[in-house]
Structures are given as C-alpha cells and as structure tokens.
Amino acid sequence: MRPETxxxxxxxPSRHLIFNAFCHNIIDRQKADSMKRKINLTINGKSFTDxxxxxxxxxxxxxxxxxxTGPHIGCETSICGACTVALDGKAxxxxxxxxxxxxxxxxxxxxxxxxxxxxxxxQEAFWxxxxxxxxxxxxxxxxxxxxxxxxxPHPTEEEIRHGIEGNLCRCTGYQHIVNAVKAAAxxxxx
Amino acid sequence: xxxxxxxxxxxxxxxxxxxxxxRLITGTATYVDDIKMPGMHHACILRSPHGAAKIRSIDxxxxxxxxxxxxxxxxxxxxxxxxxxxxxxxxxxRVPPHAILAKDRVYFIGHPVAVxxxxxxxxxxDALDLIEVDYEPLPTVTDPEKxxxxxxxxxxxxxxxxTAFLYHQEGGDPETAFKEAEVVVKQRITSQRLIPTAMxxxxxxxxxxSAEKSLTLYSSTQxxxxxRTLVSQMLGLAENHLRVITPEVGGGFGSKLNVYAxxxxxxxxxMKIGKPVKWIESRRENFQCTIHGRGHVDYYEVxxxxxxxxxxxxxxxxxxxxxxxxxxxxxxxxxxxLMMPGLYKFRNVTADIVGVFTNCVPTDAYRGAGRPEATxxxxxxxxxxxxxxxxxxxxxRLKNFIGKDEFPYATATGLSYDSGNYAExxxxxxxxxxxxKLRQEQKQAKASGRLLGVGISTYGEICAFGPxxxxxxxxxxxxxxxxxxxxxxxxxxxASPHGQGEETTFAQIAADELGVPIDDVIVVxxxxxxxxxxxxxxxxxxxxxxxxxxxxxxxxxxxxIRKFGEMLLxxxxxxxxxxxxxxxxxxxxxxxxxxxxxxxxxxxxPPNTEPGMxxxxxxxxxxxxxxxxxxxxxxxxxxxxxxVEIKRYVAVDDCGNIINPLLVDGQVHGGVVQxxxxxxxxQAVYDDDGQLITGELMDYAIPKASMVxxxxxxxxxxxxxxxxxxxxxxxxxxxxxxxxxxxxxxVDALSHLGVKHIDMPMTPEKxxxxxxxxxxx
Ligand code: FES
Ligand code: FES
Numbered sequence: 001m002r003p004e005t006x007x008x009x010x011x012x013p014s015r016h017l018i019f020n021a022f023c024h025n026i027i028d029r030q031k032a033d034s035m036k037r038k039i040n041l042t043i044n045g046k047s048f049t050d051x052x053x054x055x056x057x058x059x060x061x062x063x064x065x066x067x068x069t070g071p072h073i074g075c076e077t078s079i080c081g082a083c084t085v086a087l088d089g090k091a092x093x094x095x096x097x098x099x100x101x102x103x104x105x106x107x108x109x110x111x112x113x114x115x116x117x118x119x120x121x122x123q124e125a126f127w128x129x130x131x132x133x134x135x136x137x138x139x140x141x142x143x144x145x146x147x148x149x150x151x152x153p154h155p156t157e158e159e160i161r162h163g164i165e166g167n168l169c170r171c172t173g174y175q176h177i178v179n180a181v182k183a184a185a186x187x188x189x190x
Numbered sequence: 191x192x193x194x195x196x197x198x199x200x201x202x203x204x205x206x207x208x209x210x211x212x213r214l215i216t217g218t219a220t221y222v223d224d225i226k227m228p229g230m231h232h233a234c235i236l237r238s239p240h241g242a243a244k245i246r247s248i249d250x251x252x253x254x255x256x257x258x259x260x261x262x263x264x265x266x267x268x269x270x271x272x273x274x275x276x277x278x279x280x281x282x283x284r285v286p287p288h289a290i291l292a293k294d295r296v297y298f299i300g301h302p303v304a305v306x307x308x309x310x311x312x313x314x315x316d317a318l319d320l321i322e323v324d325y326e327p328l329p330t331v332t333d334p335e336k337x338x339x340x341x342x343x344x345x346x347x348x349x350x351x352x353t354a355f356l357y358h359q360e361g362g363d364p365e366t367a368f369k370e371a372e373v374v375v376k377q378r379i380t381s382q383r384l385i386p387t388a389m390x391x392x393x394x395x396x397x398x399x400s401a402e403k404s405l406t407l408y409s410s411t412q413x414x415x416x417x418r419t420l421v422s423q424m425l426g427l428a429e430n431h432l433r434v435i436t437p438e439v440g441g442g443f444g445s446k447l448n449v450y451a452x453x454x455x456x457x458x459x460x461m462k463i464g465k466p467v468k469w470i471e472s473r474r475e476n477f478q479c480t481i482h483g484r485g486h487v488d489y490y491e492v493x494x495x496x497x498x499x500x501x502x503x504x505x506x507x508x509x510x511x512x513x514x515x516x517x518x519x520x521x522x523x524x525x526x527x528l529m530m531p532g533l534y535k536f537r538n539v540t541a542d543i544v545g546v547f548t549n550c551v552p553t554d555a556y557r558g559a560g561r562p563e564a565t566x567x568x569x570x571x572x573x574x575x576x577x578x579x580x581x582x583x584x585x586x587r588l589k590n591f592i593g594k595d596e597f598p599y600a601t602a603t604g605l606s607y608d609s610g611n612y613a614e615x616x617x618x619x620x621x622x623x624x625x626x627k628l629r630q631e632q633k634q635a636k637a638s639g640r641l642l643g644v645g646i647s648t649y650g651e652i653c654a655f656g657p658x659x660x661x662x663x664x665x666x667x668x669x670x671x672x673x674x675x676x677x678x679x680x681x682x683x684x685a686s687p688h689g690q691g692e693e694t695t696f697a698q699i700a701a702d703e704l705g706v707p708i709d710d711v712i713v714v715x716x717x718x719x720x721x722x723x724x725x726x727x728x729x730x731x732x733x734x735x736x737x738x739x740x741x742x743x744x745x746x747x748x749x750x751i752r753k754f755g756e757m758l759l760x761x762x763x764x765x766x767x768x769x770x771x772x773x774x775x776x777x778x779x780x781x782x783x784x785x786x787x788x789x790x791x792x793x794x795x796p797p798n799t800e801p802g803m804x805x806x807x808x809x810x811x812x813x814x815x816x817x818x819x820x821x822x823x824x825x826x827x828x829x830x831x832x833x834v835e836i837k838r839y840v841a842v843d844d845c846g847n848i849i850n851p852l853l854v855d856g857q858v859h860g861g862v863v864q865x866x867x868x869x870x871x872x873q874a875v876y877d878d879d880g881q882l883i884t885g886e887l888m889d890y891a892i893p894k895a896s897m898v899x900x901x902x903x904x905x906x907x908x909x910x911x912x913x914x915x916x917x918x919x920x921x922x923x924x925x926x927x928x929x930x931x932x933x934x935x936x937v938d939a940l941s942h943l944g945v946k947h948i949d950m951p952m953t954p955e956k957x958x959x960x961x962x963x964x965x966x967x
Contacts, residue, residue, distance in 0.1 A: 053312070060311075069224035070217020072440070074389045075473040079887040082389060110217030123215040127207050130852045133860060134689030135214030136389040136440030142215065161895040168887070170389050170441050171689050173859030173924075174895040 039103040043068060044112030052099045059083040061099035062109060070110035070139045074168065081167030084140035085109045091147040093140075093166070110139035113146070122146045122184045131180035133171035141167045145181045154185055201698040201708055205852040209708070210693040219438040222393035222410050223470045230395070231260055233459060233469040234314035235452065236304040236321050237478065238296035241330035241549040241880015242343070245294050245303070245323060252320040253306055258313035260463050262321070264304045265293030271458055272424035274451050274514070277662040278521035283355045286346050286547075288514045290424070290451035290458070296325070297345060297513035298549050299882050300478030302451055307459055307467055330549040330880035334510035335487055337546050345513055345547035354511055354545040355520055359527050361602030362538035364493075367502025371493030375574045380949045381486040381563040381929075383510065383874035384867070385884070386556045387892050390440020391471035392480055394453055396460035405457050406433045412442045413726035414686050416663055417449055418718045424454040425461070432457075436716035439688030443864070444555035445480050446688070447728040448517045477885050482874050483556020485510035486523070486563045492571045493538075498581050500590050502538040505530055505567070509545050512552035518559075519552050520545050521662070525560030525652065528603045532568035533612045533650045533818060534590040539602045549880040555728065557864050558922045561651045562929060566950075569647040569930030573937065574946060583646050583934070584620055588613055591648075598813075598911075605652065607816045608918075614906045615842035616648050616820040622840045622902065623822050636942060641827040641961070642837075645935025646820065649927040653919040654734030654815035654912065666810040667731065668724045669739035671700060671747050673803040675790045677769075677783025679704060679711040681743075684724015685736030686716045690921060691853040692732050696740050698849055699915070703744040704782060705768040722806055730817070730919030733849060738913040739809035746805035753796040754785045754803075815910040815918040819843035821862075821931040827939050832958030834870060834936055836899035841927060843903070846910040846918035854920050858903045861924020867893045868925075869932035873951050940965065 036051040043066055050065055057076070062068045062085065071094055074080035078096040085094045086108040094107075113120040122145050125131070132138040141164065148155060148163035155163060160181045161174065169177065213219040250262040274288040292301050304321055308314035329343035336342055337352040344350040368374065395408040405427060411417050414434040422429040439446065452469055459467045471480070486509060493502035509523040527541040572590075576583040592599050594611040601607060628644055635642040656665040668684035681696050697711040715721055727736070748766050755764045755771025763774045770779040785803070788794075792801035824838040841858055848854050871891040875883040884890040909916030929950060936952055937945055943965035948956065 055312070063223075068217070069220075072221070072390070073223065073470075074391070075887050077473065077886055077888060080389060080473075110215075114216055119215070126215050127211045130207060130856050132211065132214055133691070133856055134388070134390065134439065134441040135211075135219055136221065136438075138214050139217045157900070158896075161898075165894045165896045168389060168892060168894065170387055170443070170864070170892060171860045172856060173861075173863035173901065174893075174898060175859045175901055176856055177895070 037100050039100055041102050041104065042106045044108055054098060054100050056099045057095050058097045058099045058102050059094040062094060062107070068109045068111050072136055072139060074136065079168065081140045081144060082137050084143040084167065086143060086147065091144050110142060113142065120146065121187055122149065125180040125184035125187065129176050129180035129183055131172060131176040137167060137169040141169060141177060145184070148181065149185055149188065153188060155181065200702045202702050202849050204850065206694060206698065206850055207852070208691050208694045209697055210691065221390055221438045221440055222395055222408050225395045225408055225437065225468070227397060227466040230466040230468055231307050231309060231463065232311040232314045233305050233307050233456065233467050234311065234318050235302050235469070235475070236306070236318050237475065238292065238299060238301040238303055240296060240325055240327050241299050241332065242328040243296050243325040244328065245292065245296065246326055247324045248304065249322040250304060253317040256313065256317045256320060258309045259306060259317045260309065260465070261307045261459070262304060263291065263459065265289060265291040268455070268458055271454055275420050275449055275517065276515035276519065277517045278515065278519065280355050280357055280520055283520055284349055286514055290455045298551050299880050300475065300551060305455060305459060307463055330878070332548050332550050332876035332878065332880055334485070334508050334546040334548055337548050338508070338544065345549055349547070352547045354547055357524060357543040358541070359603065360540045361604065364502045364504060364538040364540040367538035368493045368504065371501055372496045373578060374491055374493050375571065375578050376491045377571065377574055377947050379488045379490060379567050379570055379947070381484040381566055382950055383485040383553065384483045384556055384872050385477050385874050385890055386443045386445035386480065386483055387890070388441030388443055388445055391473060391476040392446065392450065392452065393470040394456040395466060395468045396456040397466040398460040398464065400464060404431045404433065405460065406435065407453060407457055408435045408437055409453055410439050410446055411436050412439070412447045412686055412688060412728050414716050414718050415684065415723050416726060417453060420449045421454050421457060425457050433719045436686055442688050443557040444483065444559055444728060447555050447726065448481060473887060474885055477890065478882055479551055481516050481552055481554035481556070482512070483553060484563060485553040488563070488567050490567050490571050492575055494575055496579065498579055498586050498589050500534055500536055503530060503536045505541040507541060507543045509543060510548050510550065510553060511545050512548055512550045514552050516552040516554045519554045522553065522555055522560045526564040528605055529561050529564040529650065529652055530568060531601055531603060532565060533592060533648055535592055537602050550876055557861065558925045559729065561922065562865065562926045565647065565649040565926045566930045569649065570933065570947065573934045577941065577946065584616065584625065587616060587646065587648050606813055607650070608813055608910050608912050609908050610816065610818055611906065611908050612648060612818055615818065615844055618904065618906060619820040619822045619840050619842040622904070623824065623838060628824065641829060641939040643825050643935040643937070643939025645823045645825065645931045645933065645938055647927055647931035647934060648820045650816055650818040651922060651926050652814045652816055653730035653922060654811060655729040655731050656814045657811055664725055666725065666808050667735040667739045668722050668806065668808045669736065669743040670722055670804060670806040671740065671743040673747070673782055673786040675787050677781060677786050679706060681711060681713045681740055682721045683713060683715045683736050683740060684722060685727045685732045686724065687727050687732055690727060690732050690857070691850065692736060695733055695849045695853065696737065699737060699740050700744060703741070703748065704766070706782065730921040732921070734815050734913060734917050734919040735809065735811055737915050737917060739807050741914055742809055743805045743807035746807060747803065750799065750803060750805065751782065751785055753799050754789050755780055757794065757796045758785065758788060811912055813912045815846065815912050817843065817845045817918040817920060817923050819923060819927055821927040823931040823935040825932065825935040825939060827936060827957055827961065829961055832954035832956070832961065834952060834957065838902065839899045840902045841924065842906060843920065843923050843927070844906045844908050845920035845923060846908060847916035848905065848907065849917065855903055857920045858924045859901050861922060862901050862928045863893050863898050865925040865928025866898055866932060869929040869950050869952060871897065871951050
C-alpha cells in the first residue's frame with residue numbers, strides 16, 4: 001500500500017477557481033452581510049441599484065439578481081466566453097470580474113441587442129447562417145462577434161477565427177459562425 | 191365552400207433556417223440554470239479528492255451550523271435510494287453497487303460524498319469547506335492495461351482482477367483465414383479517454399409537492415422519459431408522480447444520455463426539505479463526474495493476400511470502464527466489435543473484449559460511442575496494410591469494398607447493412623482533392639524537405655437505434671400530431687432534440703404532408719407530462735427514427751382528415767393537399783381549419799369515427815440504418831514546431847435523403863471538429879494517484895475557432911430502405927470519419943522517416959520528437 005502523503009487527508013478538490021479564492025474566509029454570514037456594497041449600474045439602458053457581497057461575480061449578479069439569464073456560465077474560469085457581455089461598449093467575460101467593479105458602468109447583455117423587436121444584424125446573420133445548434137455559447141459568441149465587427153468591419157476568415165478564439169462552441173465546428181460574421185460584415189458594408 | 195391560398199412549395203430538402211433560433215439568439219431561452227422558484231435552495235456536492243480511499247469519518251456539524259444551510263446529507267442518509275442504474279446486460283457482467291453518495295469508500299476523484307443545501311449558492315459552497323472527511327487513501331490504478339497486470343490495486347476489493355466482463359464474438363473462420371494469409375499486419379491502436387464537454391454542464395432543479403406526492407425534475411438530459419422511469423424506481427416514487435422536463439439543453443453528445451446520481455439526489459433532497467432545490471454542475475465537476483468517452487487499447491491483426499484482398503480480422507479490445515457502470519458503459523465496446531469490419535468484405539472475424547475497472551470516472555456513450563474507435567482501428571489497419579503491400583490506400587479500399595449490388599449485406603458480425611455505394615463518396619472525394627495531382631505535389635514537397643501528407647478514411651456507421659430487440663430500453667420512437675380547432679398543427683415527439691434542429695425538420699415534414707405553412711406548425715418535446723412516452727435523442731436516431739414516427743402519425747391523421755372532408759364535401763373521392771381537402775371531381779374544398787373545427791364540434795361524425803383530430807404513432811424500425819462516407823485530409827507537419835496544419839479537409843458523407851441541407855452541414859462540421867479534437871488536441875489524463883490532471887478547460891484542449899480548418903462538405907445520396915423518409919442519420923458521421931483521416935495524413939507525411947503509426951492526440955511535442963528522432967518517439 002502506498003504510504004499516506006502528508007496533508008493528503010485534508011486535501012480538498014478546488015471547485016471554481018475564482019469563486020473559491022474569494023470565498024474562503026468569508027464564512028461568517030453576518031460579517032458577509034455587513035460587507036455588502038451598494039452598486040449602481042445601467043443594464044441594457046435601465047438603471048439598477050443593489051446591495052451585493054464584494055465577492056459576487058458580475059455574471060452571478062446579472063443572472064441571479066438583475067434577472068438577465070441570456071449570458072451563460074460555461075466554466076467560471078474565463079475560458080469559454082459564454083458569459084460575454086459588453087461593459088462600456090467593450091466585450092468582457094462577466095465571470096472574470098466582480099459585480100462591484102461594474103459600479104457606475106454600463107452593461108449590455110444579449111437581451112439588449114435587439115431594438116424595438118428588430119434583431120441586431122449579427123443576430124440575424126447567426127440565424128440565417130445556422131451559426132448555432134444548442135445555443136448555449138450563442139449569446140457570448142454574438143456579443144464577441146459584434147465587437148469584432150466594430151473593431152474590424154471587414155475581417156478575413158483568419159481574423160474572424162482569431163477574434164472569436166476566446167469563445168468556445170462544442171456544436172457547430174465554428175464554420176457557420178465564420179459565415180455568419182462574414183454575412184453580417186457584408187450586410188453592413190452593402 | 192371557401193378556397194384558401196394553397197401552399198405549393200415543399201420544404202423537405204430545402205436549406206431552411208431554424209424555427210428554434212429566435213429564442214436562442216435573443217438570450218430568452220430557458221436552460222436549467224435559468225429556472226428560479228420561490229423558496230428555491232441551492233445544492234453543492236462534496237466530492238472525493240482521492241482516487242481511492244476509505245472514509246473513516248465525516249463531520250458535518252460545522253457545515254450544518256452555518257447560517258443559511260438547510261441540510262447536509264451523507265451516504266448513510268440516502269441508503270433508501272436505489273443504485274445508479276446500469277441498463278446494459280452482458281453475460282457474466284459484474285455490476286458494482288453504485289450508491290448516489292459514497293458511504294465508506296470512494297472509488298474515483300469526484301465521487302460524491304455529501305451534499306449541502308443552502309439558501310444561496312455561495313453559502314452552500316462555503317459550507318462544503320466546513321465538512322471534515324477523514325480519508326484513508328488507498329492505492330489506485332488508472333491505466334486499464336496496468337489494472338489487468340498481476341498485483342495491480344483492486345478497484346473493487348471483491349474483484350481483484352479488475353475485470354468486469356469478457357466478451358467474445360466471432361464470424362466465419364478466422365483461424366483458417368490467418369493460417370492461409372500471405373501477409374498479416376498487426377498494430378496496437380489506442381483511442382484515448384475524452385471528455386465530452388457540452389458547453390452547458392449538467393444541472394437539475396427538483397420540486398416536490400408533498401400533498402400530491404409529486405416530484406418535478408428539470409434536468410439537462412437527452413432522455414426525459416427513460417430518466418423518469420429509472421429515477422422513479424430509485425426514489426420509490428410512482429412513475430406517474432414524477433414529471434421530467436428538459437428545458438433547453440446546451441449540448442449532450444451522449445454525456446446526457448444517462449441517469450446520474452445527482453438527478454436522484456436532488457429529488458431526494460427536494461422531498462426531504464420540502465423546498466425546490468437547484469444543483470448546477472461546475473465545469474470541474476463536469477470533467478470529474480460526467481461520463482468520459484472512448485478509453486480503448488486495441489490490438490488489431492489483419493490477414494490478407496499479397497494482391498490486397500482482405501481475409502480476416504482479429505481484435506483484442508481493452509475497454510477502460512472506470513470505477514462503475516453508468517447507463518450503457520459496458521455496452522459501448524460491443525458496438526465497436528459490431529462495426530469493426532467497416533465497409534470491407536471481411537468474412538472471417540474474431541474479437542475479444544476485456545472490460546476493465548479503473549479508478550476513473552466511468553466511460554459511456556460519447557459522440558459516436560464505439561464506432562469512432564472501430565473506424566479508427568480498421569481505417570488505420572487498411573493504411574498499414576497498404577503500406578506493407580506498397581499499394582495506394584485508395585486503391586486498396588476500392589478493391590475491398592462491399593459492392594453496391596450486394597445490399598442488404600450480411601456482415602460477419604451479424605449485421606445487415608441496409609444500402610450503400612461505398613466507392614461513390616470515395617471517388618467523389620478523390621476528385622475533389624484532385625488525388626493524382628496531389629500525390630505528385632506531395633512527391634515534390636517531400637523532395638524539398640516538406641512534411642506533406644494525404645490521409646483517407648472511409649467509414650460506415652450503425653445508427654438510427656434501432657430495432658427494439660437490439661436495445662436495452664426499446665428502439666422505437668413516438669409522435670403525436672394534432673390539428674387544433676383553429677387548424678394550427680402541433681407535433682409532439684418522443685425524441686428530445688437538444689440542438690439538432692428537429693423543431694425545424696419535423697415541422698418541415700408536417701408542413702409538407704399537410705400542405706400548411708411551416709409557421710403553422712410547432713414541435714413540442716421534452717416534458718413527460720405533455721408528450722407521450724418516447725426514447726430520446728442519441729445515436730443519430732432523432733430524424734431517422736423520430737422522423738418516420740412523425741411521418742406515420744401524419745398518415746394516420748390524413749386518413750381522418752379525408753373522412754371528415756368526404757363528409758363535409760358530401761363526396762367519396764378527396765385528396766389532402768395544400769392545407770385543404772379537395773373533392774377530386776368538383777374541385778370544391780374545405781380547409782384544414784374547417785375540418786379540424788368540425789371534428790371537435792362534432793355536430794356530425796363520419797361513420798365509425800371519433801371526434802377530434804389527433805393521431806399517435808409508435809414507430810419500430812425494422813433495422814438500423816448505415817450511413818457511410820469518405821473523408822480526405824491534406825496536412826503538413828512543421829519541422830520546427832511539430833505543429834500540424836490541415837491544408838484541406840474534404841468530407842463526402844452519405845446520410846441518405848436530406849431533409850434540411852443547412853442542418854446536415856452543421857452536424858457534419860460539428861462532428862468533424864470533435865473528431866479533430868481527438869486526433870490532435872484532447873485527452874483526459876489521470877495521474878497514477880487517480881488525480882484528473884486535465885481537470886478544467888484550462889488544461890483540456892477542446893478546439894477553438896483558430897484551431898480548425900475550413901471543411902469542404904458534400905454528399906452522395908443513397909436512400910435507406912429502412913424508413914419511409916429514406917434518411918440515415920448524420921449526428922455522428924463527422925466524428926467517426928475524421929480521426930483516422932487526420933492520423934493517416936500525418937503518418938503519410940512522416941512515412942519516409944519510418945513512421946507507421948501514431949497514437950492520438952498527435953500533439954506538437956509528440957510529432958516534433960518523431961521528426962527529430964528519426965521516426966522513433
Ligand atoms: S463562464 Fe465566463 S468564460 Fe466561461
Ligand atoms: S451552439 Fe452549442 S455550444 Fe455553440
């Protein structure tokens with residue numbers, strides 16, 4: 001039998017890397033409540049004011065508190081991009097920051113893209129080109145693609161692939177996503 | 191009578207964008223984690239940090255005392271809950287009891303040990319850290335070949351040989367074939383453990399209403415009805431008091447074709463605390479505790495004549511099962527054996543499977559489930575044989591294909607291939623890459639020192655599962671079609687699509703059969719309280735088995751439409767088309783809405799006819815369907831970095847008739863990229879202590895957009911005679927065809943260095959070493 005490694009018995013699996021790092025010592029609930037911070041931010045054009053624990057991730061705030069479940073959670077470790085939203089117009093992975101860091105800032109989620117029932121051209125292109133299957137990566141993928149086109153209105157295939165590299169999709173093999181971004185670019189340029 | 195505008199254009203066969211997309215592109219779809227209920231609690235699960243250990247004691251008190259914690263349960267609390275079921279049966283199969291929470295021993299990293307339920311997820315996570323478990327770590331074994339060696343640690347102490355089952359299958363006279371062979375090639379080929387990695391992890395919401403004794407489970411699953419049957423047994427609940435709802439499901443690929451401990455556990459918790467409870471799997475848990483795929487070590491031998499005619503095939507298959515059986519774990523390698531002859535006339539075959547326990551999470555169905563392993567094996571062996579005989583690999587394949595006039599073809603493994611023309615997709619793919627010119631270019635490239643390779647794979651797959659006698663839980667699928675009093679059409683399918691697009695393809699079928707606009711049709715699925723019993727979506731069966739069920743339900747319905755039409759039009763000769771029933775003599779018509787309305791008002795009924803406009807059909811397929819195709823890869827290995835660049839990827843797939851080419855392309859692309867992941871990037875790695883080294887997306891490389899090539903996809907069409915739609919299924923084709931094409935191309939690129947075989951994943955490090963050590967890794 002293998003000798004017991006010192007410290008093995010107390011080794012625990014680490015759960016969510018970011019989540020965990022900031023959870024650790026805050027186990028006194030009263031202390032946690034008293035540490036709550038007030039934040040004020042704009043989401044999809046509407047103003048929100050809430051009290052949140054400093055450790056609360058922005059994605060959890062958006063989904064659980066503010067009620068925007070369009071952005072998804074695929075990893076909580078800033079790899080998959082499913083949680084991508086626009087913060088002051090720039091695409092960010094909302095599991096990578098705390099809600100308190102969004103204080104005073106402006107967030108756009110997938111729910112805020114269509115205006116007056118009119119789909120955003122990138123949404124329309126994703127639909128036309130069959131750029132989604134299960135749809136789980138889609139909200140993040142669309143937010144990233146939108147940003148990509150804002151920065152580079154006529155991307156090459158290679159630039160598109162590079163631009164969406166931070167967003168994982170397990171269903172589509174990406175080809176139809178590339179087509180959708182190209183189609184949205186062509187439409188905007190037309 | 192009124193004439194309405196008729197819809198003449200048919201939809202089947204057209205590239206139509208999907209009906210399900212508006213909710214998905216606007217962020218308004220509901221996945222499990224989007225569900226919120228009054229009083230809902232959150233569960234987090236404490237899992238074993240050891241690959242194997244005895245549990246000496248568990249102290250849950252500090253966790254229970256944390257404000258906000260409603261309950262903590264451990265193994266002894268759930269003793270009354272039945273074991274996680276294994277649905278596969280094989281002679282002599284050893285089935286270790288698989289409790290939903292471990293009690294005195296853990297068998298793999300991530301094995302659930304306790305569950306904490308709290309008012310919010312952060313508190314539940316905090317409380318997990320307060321549970322003290324005293325473990326006594328035990329030796330582990332994570333490699334299946336090491337597990338078979340004498341003196342290896344026993345995963346289950348009662349079975350020291352770590353062998354769960356032995357399985358033998360034989361056809362023809364393999365012994366004579368090998369005796370008479372002029373050439374025999376042998377190779378050990380692995381198909382490494384993979385992590386399915388659906389982008390949505392698993393998740394469950396459970397709600398119990400004690401006065402009704404009714405439990406509702408929202409689960410991210412591919413099989414709502416089977417889940418209901420099995421979880422109700424585990425919980426001792428009447429089956430009709432359990433309702434399973436699959437909201438939007440964010441990908442499955444087989445990993446959600448299962449019944450998991452957590453599904454019963456959340457039911458148990460909800461029943462105990464009297465509040466709704468939600469558990470969402472973290473990505474780390476998903477990697478540790480949701481099934482893995484593949485996990486083969488295969489020893490192949492092919493017997494042939496010098497002219498390239500294949501004679502016999504011998505396989506010893508070592509299947510890494512993990513610590514337990516999940517729903518289909520031991521059955522998966524038997525599919526590999528069924529398909530091991532591929533598209534070739536192997537009349538003499540023999541296979542032995544050893545199912546091996548290891549201290550790892552169980553393997554089970556992952557996209558392709560057994561067939562990618564088989565195809566990888568036989569397609570590598572055909573290349574090895576071609577190299578041995580100095581024959582062109584395309585020529586060798588064409589020489590040994592089952593001929594197009596030989597269908598239905600009885601294989602040496604007992605299957606009956608439905609239809610095929612195997613040379614056609616290969617010839618088409620060869621034309622598309624301009625094969626002869628390509629070989630010239632390759633010669634020149636190699637002469638100038640470039641490592642350019644061409645790889646061919648021709649695959650056949652078994653899908654459309656399947657005739658019921660060949661499946662553990664029934665192989666049919668069901669459909670109900672109703673025309674509402676207003677004339678709108680509702681299709682309810684027992685299949686449970688989760689991204690494949692059947693809300694669109696089934697609507698196309700219904701719209702065509704009834705002649706109504708597609709927007710008049712909705713397709714409902716995934717709620718056991720609403721939809722008749724069904725089997726589910728897996729094994730490329732959604733369209734190939736669920737589709738015919740819809741078709742036949744529509745035929746039943748049309749009979750009834752005709753009867754009401756004849757009554758209303760006072761005639762005996764009508765046709766249903768264009769959304770109406772037309773009197774063939776006078777041209778007078780009644781609309782479907784009028785007919786449906788009359789059927790529900792029932793002022794008058796045709797003879798021997800019930801009111802209402804509903805038909806249900808359970809369709810049992812007479813056979814599997816066997817899609818096939820050819821994939822060709824042109825790749826180049828970078829001498830300096832060992833990196834593989836895929837220069838061309840040509841896929842010619844034959845999945846029978848095509849209902850929506852846009853969706854079929856999507857399935858091919860997604861499938862190919864998962865195959866590419868296996869060929870080049872992915873591998874689940876456990877260390878000797880049982881620790882999962884590739885435990886996060888950070889360490890497990892699923893392909894990103896920049897890591898995959900453009901896929902040139904095209905088709906040949908050989909309808910299946912098995913079903914009235916002539917479809918074969920396409921969900922897994924890309925994955926099955928891909929990996930051998932990629933590996934064959936890279937081996938070809940390095941063949942002049944003496945490289946004959948490379949195991950997957952072909953990482954840059956592995957290839958760099960091969961290049962720089964003269965073909966020796
Ligand atoms: S959930 Fe934020 S990147 Fe994956
Ligand atoms: S569509 Fe399923 S993960 Fe992208």
